[in-house]
Amino acid sequence: MTAGEVLCKQVSVFLENKSGRLAEVCQTLGRAEINIRALCIADTSDFGILRLIVDQPDEAVEVLQSAGFSVGSTGVLALRIPDRPGGLGEVLGLLQEESINVEYMYAFFITIAGDAVVLFKVDDAAVERTLAALERGSIPVLAACEVYKL
Amino acid sequence: MIWNPYYECMDVEHRTDLQVRRLRETVARLAVNVPWYREKFEATGLEPGDIQSLDDLRHLPFTTKADLRETYPFGLFAVPPEECVRIHASSGTTGKPVIAGYTREDINDVWAETIARTIACGGGTSHDVLHNAYGYGLFTGGLGLHYGGERMGCLVIPASGGNTERQLMLMEDLGSTILCCTPSYALTIVDTAEEMGIDPSRLQLTAGLFGAEPWSQGARESIEQKLGLSAHDIYGLTEVIGPGVSAECEAKAGLHVFDDHFVPEVIDPDSGEPLPPGETGELVFTCITKRAFPIIRFRTRDITRLTYEPCACGRTHPRMERITGRTDDMLIIRGVNVFPSQIEEELLKIEEIEPHYQLVLTREGRMNALEVQVEVSPAIFSDEVRKLEAVEERIRERLSSALGIRVAVKLVEPKTIERSIGKAKRVIDMREEA
Numbered sequence: 001m002t003a004g005e006v007l008c009k010q011v012s013v014f015l016e017n018k019s020g021r022l023a024e025v026c027q028t029l030g031r032a033e034i035n036i037r038a039l040c041i042a043d044t045s046d047f048g049i050l051r052l053i054v055d056q057p058d059e060a061v062e063v064l065q066s067a068g069f070s071v072g073s074t075g076v077l078a079l080r081i082p083d084r085p086g087g088l089g090e091v092l093g094l095l096q097e098e099s100i101n102v103e104y105m106y107a108f109f110i111t112i113a114g115d116a117v118v119l120f121k122v123d124d125a126a127v128e129r130t131l132a133a134l135e136r137g138s139i140p141v142l143a144a145c146e147v148y149k150l
Numbered sequence: 151m152i153w154n155p156y157y158e159c160m161d162v163e164h165r166t167d168l169q170v171r172r173l174r175e176t177v178a179r180l181a182v183n184v185p186w187y188r189e190k191f192e193a194t195g196l197e198p199g200d201i202q203s204l205d206d207l208r209h210l211p212f213t214t215k216a217d218l219r220e221t222y223p224f225g226l227f228a229v230p231p232e233e234c235v236r237i238h239a240s241s242g243t244t245g246k247p248v249i250a251g252y253t254r255e256d257i258n259d260v261w262a263e264t265i266a267r268t269i270a271c272g273g274g275t276s277h278d279v280l281h282n283a284y285g286y287g288l289f290t291g292g293l294g295l296h297y298g299g300e301r302m303g304c305l306v307i308p309a310s311g312g313n314t315e316r317q318l319m320l321m322e323d324l325g326s327t328i329l330c331c332t333p334s335y336a337l338t339i340v341d342t343a344e345e346m347g348i349d350p351s352r353l354q355l356t357a358g359l360f361g362a363e364p365w366s367q368g369a370r371e372s373i374e375q376k377l378g379l380s381a382h383d384i385y386g387l388t389e390v391i392g393p394g395v396s397a398e399c400e401a402k403a404g405l406h407v408f409d410d411h412f413v414p415e416v417i418d419p420d421s422g423e424p425l426p427p428g429e430t431g432e433l434v435f436t437c438i439t440k441r442a443f444p445i446i447r448f449r450t451r452d453i454t455r456l457t458y459e460p461c462a463c464g465r466t467h468p469r470m471e472r473i474t475g476r477t478d479d480m481l482i483i484r485g486v487n488v489f490p491s492q493i494e495e496e497l498l499k500i501e502e503i504e505p506h507y508q509l510v511l512t513r514e515g516r517m518n519a520l521e522v523q524v525e526v527s528p529a530i531f532s533d534e535v536r537k538l539e540a541v542e543e544r545i546r547e548r549l550s551s552a553l554g555i556r557v558a559v560k561l562v563e564p565k566t567i568e569r570s571i572g573k574a575k576r577v578i579d580m581r582e583e584a
Contacts, residue, residue: 016563070563072528
């Protein structure tokens with residue numbers, strides 16, 4: 001699969017550390033009938049960055065922007081990883097051999113046929129090499145359109 | 151003790167004659183040496199010889215911060231820069247600072263003299279150990295007090311700012327008797343002494359000369375009680391000379407303006423008309439003895455009033471009330487003047503930054519601190535923490551180097567800073583009374 005087919009649009013939102021902001025993002029998406037599939041928050045003492053995988057990423061960016069949030073869209077890869085001890089370690093080992101740096105990663109709540117689904121953010125320039133490394137290691141990568149339907 | 155009773159206790163009539171003569175000489179010199187002033191004087195049709203009384207001051211043009219920007223750096227110098235021996239600087243409203251030049255005579259005969267008077271107002275003599283914690287550098291506080299202290303014959307400790315624990319150690323070990331610093335730093339010294347378990351009675355301080363920023367009566371009482379000294383308000387500004395423009399004597403009933411050098415007026419800030427003694431308005435100064443940079447009718451933007459009533463101390467200088475406010479939006483952070491317009495100018499130079507920002511004044515311990523809140527635009531937003539932190543760091547560095555003080559930077563969500571029609575509310579004051 002090409003990078004274009006596998007890169008999922010992750011929606012990211014800037015949040016000040018103050019109460020009610022996360023709820024507001026989720027409610028805005030809810031009102032637009034957009035379903036959150038996975039999320040993680042990176043935070044500092046001052047602010048947080050909410051990263052979301054949703055079923056309709058383009059619509060999510062639009063409704064959040066019109067609600068006044070600072071919103072970005074980033075390409076991430078969704079990998080199927082055997083749900084057993086050492087599964088994730090093996091995948092990371094493959095990337096490490098290629099000196100591919102994982103900028104961040106987080107997991108879906110659901111599994112596919114016993115596999116965990118984990119999202120990886122790598123440097124945009126390293127996407128092709130990452131795919132090649134994963135193929136050599138027989139690690140399945142989900143197509144973006146599959147991810148939105150999970 | 152009065153440092154120079156001849157001038158400080160001169161009868162008013164005698165001094166007025168002196169002032170008029172000095173003013174006439176200064177105006178005559180400016181008309182010859184400073185084209186900018188020559189044009190201004192010509193526009194009013196005024197000849198230096200026409201100056202017959204202090205009332206004639208009202209016919210002279212004002213000089214403003216904007217004029218200083220227009221004539222930056224040496225446009226208002228009345229001597230060639232190479233005849234100067236020193237430069238000091240303070241904040242301009244945007245970009246370039248205000249540059250003040252001093253000849254050797256300006257430093258020795260005017261500045262060191264008026265600082266010696268200031269120290270004497272605080273009860274100082276040549277036997278004192280003067281701990282000078284004003285910043286040394288372009289800021290006038292450090293070197294200004296330093297030269298005046300040496301002139302008086304004090305033992306001067308050039309401590310400058312920072313490292314409060316070491317300052318306390320020096321004060322204790324060297325037996326400092328006079329403390330010179332900003333009032334907020336004096337409060338920091340109080341707190342640090344308590345943290346270090348130093349009993350201030352072990353210090354030998356008798357007086358404090360505190361200036362460069364406004365302070366409250368509450369702060370005065372707290373400093374006096376904790377450090378066991380008599381706290382004196384001192385006043386000055388770089389455009390006029392630096393500290394040494396006026397000082398509180400032991401009566402603490404206003405600051406004596408050393409008006410044989412710096413003639414004060416209070417004007418209506420809107421009409422520019424001089425106000426009678428006792429009325430509150432904008433303070434204006436004319437330098438009548440300086441060689442390098444004798445400014446005419448400088449509009450300080452400080453609000454106060456003047457009294458010409460005799461003082462119990464015997465000095466006949468008029469007294470100004472402690473400054474009660476400003477006619478502009480200048481902030482004073484750790485003794486450094488900061489204009490919101492300077493911050494805006496710097497932020498706009500960073501291309502991705504939204505023009506929406508807000509300044510929040512807070513306290514960091516006892517010191518004033520400034521937090522600059524900037525809205526996150528789509529252009530600077532990133533899903534990676536380190537990239538956003540790098541943006542914060544870039545803004546912080548840029549502002550700190552432009553303003554000369556450390557500022558905190560906080561990124562906030564778009565549209566969260568209040569939009570207002572007309573003049574935006576840029577400054578939020580979160581400080582509580584010290």
